Amino acid sequence: MVSDSVQLGDVALSAKQGRPLWRIASLAGLFAAEVLLISARTPHDALRDAPGLPGLIFSLGAWKVRLLVTLAVIGLLFWQARGKRNLDRISEPPAGAGLAWSWLLAHLSAILLFAGLTFILFVNRPQGAGADFLVVGWIATGVAAIVLAAFAFLPPAFWREALRGTGDVWAYILVLGVGACALAAYATPIWSPLARWTLRLAWVLLRPFVPGLTADPSHMTFGTHSFSVEVAPACSGYEGIGLILAFTTGWLWFFRREWRFPRALLLLPLGVATIWVFNAMRVAGLVLIGVAGAPEIALQGFHSHAGWIAFNIVALGTCLAARRIPWLSIAGGGTAIAERSEPNPVAPYLMPFLGILAAGMVAGLASSNGFEWLYVLRVAAAAAALWYFRDRYRALDWRVGWPAVALGGLVFVIWIALEPLAGSVRTGPPLALTSAPAVARMAWLAFRIIGAVITVPLAEELAFRGFLLRRLVSADFESVVWRTFAWTPFLISSIGFGLLHGDRWLAGSIAGMIYAFAVMRRGKIGEAVAAHAVTNALLAIYVLVTGNWQLW
Amino acid sequence: MKHSLIKTAGMILLGIGVASLSLAQIAPAPEIDPASGINAIALLSGAVLLIRGRKR
Numbered sequence: 001m002v003s004d005s006v007q008l009g010d011v012a013l014s015a016k017q018g019r020p021l022w023r024i025a026s027l028a029g030l031f032a033a034e035v036l037l038i039s040a041r042t043p044h045d046a047l048r049d050a051p052g053l054p055g056l057i058f059s060l061g062a063w064k065v066r067l068l069v070t071l072a073v074i075g076l077l078f079w080q081a082r083g084k085r086n087l088d089r090i091s092e093p094p095a096g097a098g099l100a101w102s103w104l105l106a107h108l109s110a111i112l113l114f115a116g117l118t119f120i121l122f123v124n125r126p127q128g129a130g131a132d133f134l135v136v137g138w139i140a141t142g143v144a145a146i147v148l149a150a151f152a153f154l155p156p157a158f159w160r161e162a163l164r165g166t167g168d169v170w171a172y173i174l175v176l177g178v179g180a181c182a183l184a185a186y187a188t189p190i191w192s193p194l195a196r197w198t199l200r201l202a203w204v205l206l207r208p209f210v211p212g213l214t215a216d217p218s219h220m221t222f223g224t225h226s227f228s229v230e231v232a233p234a235c236s237g238y239e240g241i242g243l244i245l246a247f248t249t250g251w252l253w254f255f256r257r258e259w260r261f262p263r264a265l266l267l268l269p270l271g272v273a274t275i276w277v278f279n280a281m282r283v284a285g286l287v288l289i290g291v292a293g294a295p296e297i298a299l300q301g302f303h304s305h306a307g308w309i310a311f312n313i314v315a316l317g318t319c320l321a322a323r324r325i326p327w328l329s330i331a332g333g334g335t336a337i338a339e340r341s342e343p344n345p346v347a348p349y350l351m352p353f354l355g356i357l358a359a360g361m362v363a364g365l366a367s368s369n370g371f372e373w374l375y376v377l378r379v380a381a382a383a384a385a386l387w388y389f390r391d392r393y394r395a396l397d398w399r400v401g402w403p404a405v406a407l408g409g410l411v412f413v414i415w416i417a418l419e420p421l422a423g424s425v426r427t428g429p430p431l432a433l434t435s436a437p438a439v440a441r442m443a444w445l446a447f448r449i450i451g452a453v454i455t456v457p458l459a460e461e462l463a464f465r466g467f468l469l470r471r472l473v474s475a476d477f478e479s480v481v482w483r484t485f486a487w488t489p490f491l492i493s494s495i496g497f498g499l500l501h502g503d504r505w506l507a508g509s510i511a512g513m514i515y516a517f518a519v520m521r522r523g524k525i526g527e528a529v530a531a532h533a534v535t536n537a538l539l540a541i542y543v544l545v546t547g548n549w550q551l552w
Numbered sequence: 553m554k555h556s557l558i559k560t561a562g563m564i565l566l567g568i569g570v571a572s573l574s575l576a577q578i579a580p581a582p583e584i585d586p587a588s589g590i591n592a593i594a595l596l597s598g599a600v601l602l603i604r605g606r607k608r
Contacts, residue, residue: 247596308592316599323603346605350598357595364588463598471601500594 023153030149036421036506038115042122052128053135054121103152110145117141191233194276195220199231201280202287210291222283227290227298229283237279240311244271247315257330264328271318278310301367309361345478348389349467352459355381371432376447382455396466397482398526407518407527408534411511415539415551418507424550445544448552452540457532460497464512465519465528469493482523490516511535 117138120126126134150159199222203215215222220231248271252264285306290298322328359381363374386393433441470480472489494516498509511532519528543551 251600305588308588312592312596312599315596316603320603344602344605346602350602350605354595354598354602357591357598360591361588361595467601500590502590 027149027153030153031146032506034111034145038118042118050125050131053132054125100152100155103148107145107148107152110141110148114138114141114145191236191238194238195231195233195236198236198276198280198283201277202231202283205281206284206287210288213287223287224291227287227295229287229290229299231283235279235283237276240275240279240307240314241272243311244275244314244318247271247311248318251319258323260328260330264322267318267322267328271314274318275310275314278314279307282306282310296368297366300369302365305361305364309365312361343392346467346471348392349462351389352382352385352455353463355385356456356459369430369432371430373432373444375444375451379447379451379455382451382459386455386458396526397524398529399524400526400530401522403521404518404527404530405534407514408531409538411514411531411535412538412542414510414514415504415507415535416542418504418510419551421506422503424503426548427550428547429549449540452536452552453533457529457536461515461519461525461528461532464493464497465516466525468496469516469519482525483520485520 117134121131121134121138125131196217199215199217199220203213203222207213210224212224213222214224214228221228222231223229245268248267252259252267286298286302289295289302356378359377360372363372363377366374433444436444467477469489470477470482470484472492473480473484473486490513494512495505495509497512497515498505498507501508515528515531518531519525521527539551543549
């Protein structure tokens with residue numbers, strides 16, 4: 001990848017503009033923008049309970065997304081196994097003479113028609129046989145728009161070659177993807193027995209500590225006279241089990257040369273059993289907090305975050321611990337100990353950001369009504385990591401110029417301009433904050449501003465521009481010149497940054513691109529940090545002055 | 553290099569994919585809350601990159 005990028009003056013351009021990856025990224029960007037524009041004005045609930053095909057479309061709802069994502073994940077795993085050589089092969093020759101404008105015009109016509117049909121289907125809501133025909137036309141137009149756009153960015157010969165090159169892999173992906181979704185749907189009957197065992201274990205765990213604890217297996221309720229919960233089938237632990245299976249399988253697959261098979265496969269049942277026990281502990285903890293007098297925290301913050309925290313602990317703990325066991329891992333024992341004695345080059349760049357994320361999850365445990373009283377933990381975690389690695393940061397260029405300030409202001413303007421796309425509703429300051437004593441209110445605000453303007457920009461820029469942007473150029477990321485530009489790292493790191501901002505992913509992605517431009521323009525991490533800090537400072541002022549607290 | 557890139561992208565995509573699967577739940581998901589999913593997956597992906605960071 002280093003050879004794919006060049007540095008030209010202030011702004012460098014990629015030598016790979018004509019290659020498929022760049023074209024595919026553009027195609028994905030076009031689709032994302034179109035879907036966003038069309039779906040932003042579509043009342044998705046309009047087809048609820050509608051008869052015929054429109055109703056079927058609504059009932060498929062989440063399954064469409066679920067199937068697509070499952071296909072993507074399984075496809076990626078197969079691609080890694082059998083399609084990589086083909087990716088190399090089809091990436092080498094020039095992919096056509098450039099953008100095919102005739103195909104693109106045809107695509108735009110199709111997408112306009114699709115948008116029109118979407119409006120008729122969801123807003124006018126026709127009834128009877130006409131509605132069924134409309135749905136068929138709507139699907140056909142959508143598929144045509146996708147195919148035409150694919151041909152606009154990459155010639156039909158490329159797609160033929162890609163299909164031929166991956167042979168029967170496509171069939172496997174389809175069968176496995178559809179099979180996985182169907183399995184998930186038909187596995188629902190096992191949730192209830194699993195929930196019963198979860199209830200039993202949670203009761204055993206909590207009984208010594210809570211007097212008057214009762215469990216009613218017939219109604220699946222559990223607690224005391226003052227606070228009790230229903231252990232629904234969805235609380236049984238199957239979600240955590242699914243996540244652990246996916247993560248451990250991916251980990252074993254991607255790093256398969258480091259494991260001793262078939263012994264390493266034991267990690268799968270071990271992970272499943274551990275996460276299930278953790279889920280029972282989560283249910284027990286929830287009841288304990290509720291009985292102790294904090295039902296809001298139990299049902300909100302703890303309920304929402306404990307599952308993810310357990311998943312992270314089990315996933316990382318299992319794999320990390322297993323790597324040190326020579327019986328399971330080829331890299332275990334001596335090699336792992338030798339690794340630990342050397343400084344980790346990645347740690348200074350990622351630890352502040354990971355500290356913020358981890359502290360955010362812990363602070364989320366104690367949140368209620370969506371308000372995070374313990375925001376200070378995020379600031380403290382990032383500050384501690386930044387202080388710990390302070391010597392390693394001395395080698396970085398922290399100088400800042402005025403253009404960085406202007407770029408930060410530009411991001412702020414874009415952020416506010418794109419806010420309507422996020423679909424957020426204007427909200428005032430949280431009730432928990434306004435009803436708090438003045439000292440607590442001012443302390444919270446002070447840490448919130450320090451976090452937004454100092455620790456968050458430092459941590460996020462070190463992680464996304466300092467590490468990820470350069471890591472995607474070369475494994476030896478520290479040797480990558482800061483001004484190096486390549487499209488793929490630029491887009492992946494920026495979109496990754498955008499995804500972290502939830503509904504504001506588009507604004508976040510554009511912000512990521514501008515901060516990446518800031519760091520590459522003069523080769524200084526300080527420029528990106530300053531731009532980011534200016535954006536966040538302006539946002540903080542905007543929130544406090546206008547009362548648009550949904551932005552925080 | 554391309555191998556490492558695909559490997560890293562694969563892990564990130566796998567993580568995001570699993571998070572998206574959770575986001576696509578039809579019923580409310582009491583055990584795993586979609587709202588905090590992106591941060592949790594980011595934390596996990598970052599930790600994986602950190603663990604793998606020692607290897608060159």
